[in-house]
Amino acid sequence: MSIERVACDIIRVLGLNPGPMTLQGTNTYILGTGARRILVDTGDGQHPAYHGLLATALGPNSRISQILLTHWHHDHTGGLATLPESLLTLDHTVHKRQHPYIAALRGSKDIKDGELFATEHRQWRAVLTPGHTPDHVAFFDAENAVLITGDLVLGQGTTIVGDLAPYMRSLQRVIDLEPRILLPGHGPVVTANAVKHVEEYVSHRRMREKQILEVLADTSNEDGSGWWTVEEITAVVYPLVKDPRVFRAASNNVKLHLYKLKDDGRITCEDSAGGAVRWAIIAC
Ligand SMILES: [Zn+2]
Structure with a gap:
């Protein structure tokens, strides 16, 4: 399903870029119910049909006023350059965590840890979660315990890790939030045993670490x-x-x-x- 209503104010729109690294493609999310919506991640920009999906999901009366990017990887940010103006408000803003090792996206604003992005019924709080990439950010709706995970954890399988020590700390940080629902950057939405799902990423890495120590x-x-x-x-x-x-x-x-x-x-x-x-x- 290319468009999936996850909640009354959360719509998952597939980036239409399936592949061995992206599972069934990048998940992007439209947040909010009013005329001004938030879009989380943008797909890779190679699939014009994605714009049709976004237009359908937005409906005739709403546009994107804020774009939040979980991290710099092309399958999450590549679509930014090709988003049609007709889907955006004139004053729309782009937000991404800046990092000294990663080229800044032109015109994007830095995301601070704890920064709030509000929709009609929720407050999405930025949670810095480096490890997959150094600039990785998740977004947490504490009231409903819903976490947009980016590529920190996926709906299924394991994710690529850039730097393991911060990655493990980020997993623990997310476990401590006690999310009930995970909206991942790839793979299905996790609606049951969300904390256990994240803990399995921790135990998988711990098991590898133990094996390596045993070899050494x-x-x-x-x-x-x-x-x-x-x-x-x-x-x-x-x-x-x-x-x-x-x-x-x-x-x-x-x-x-x-x-x-x-x-x-x-x-x-x-x-x-x-x-x-x-x-x-x-x-x-
Ligand atoms: Zn990624």
């Missing part, structure tokens, strides 16, 4: 030294992965965990003279 505690690698390369660790943790592309993605994931564990002071690495970086556990 083992000295039976190739040279018996207890120093492991990322590839060696990946081969043990993901024994069934043979496809080189999937293996590369898996070793990137392992690498994220290694950097986090190093930050935590639990493992160390050495640069073996031009060869691959090798990792070892710090004995306690």
Whole structure:
């Protein structure tokens, strides 16, 4: 279903960009009931039929007056440039968290933690949730415990993580909000066991971390030294992965965990003279 009414004042509109990374496409959300609505995320801008969906969802008497962007990824912000003026109010504003490492979107306003965006029946509070990307923001309606999650957690499957330590902190921050309903950037809306859904993302990462520590505690690698390369660790943790592309993605994931564990002071690495970086556990 390309247009789904989630609540009387929340409409999910699919970005029409399905793919292996986007599941059935990017979810965008129209918030509010009046003439002036909020649009959260904009799709990738490659699918003009999306504009027809937006027009249908808005109806003849309302336009978008505020655009909130959860993070810079193209499938969330790419549609901004091509949104037809007929769907926007003349004074519409664009809001995105600014970050020193990410090029600012022209004309967009920074989003501060805790900033409120109001619709007729709800107050959406910005919750800074870095990790998927450094500029990631979720939006929380505390009164009804509804959370717009962006790509922090998806409706199904796991998400790509850019930096694991802040990502884990963001998951915990969201769990502490005790949301009842999750409106994710991809995949179905989560209406049951929302906190458990987020907790599963935490336990999935903890399980990987434990596995990696177990590998590093083992000295039976190739040279018996207890120093492991990322590839060696990946081969043990993901024994069934043979496809080189999937293996590369898996070793990137392992690498994220290694950097986090190093930050935590639990493992160390050495640069073996031009060869691959090798990792070892710090004995306690
Ligand atoms: Zn993303």
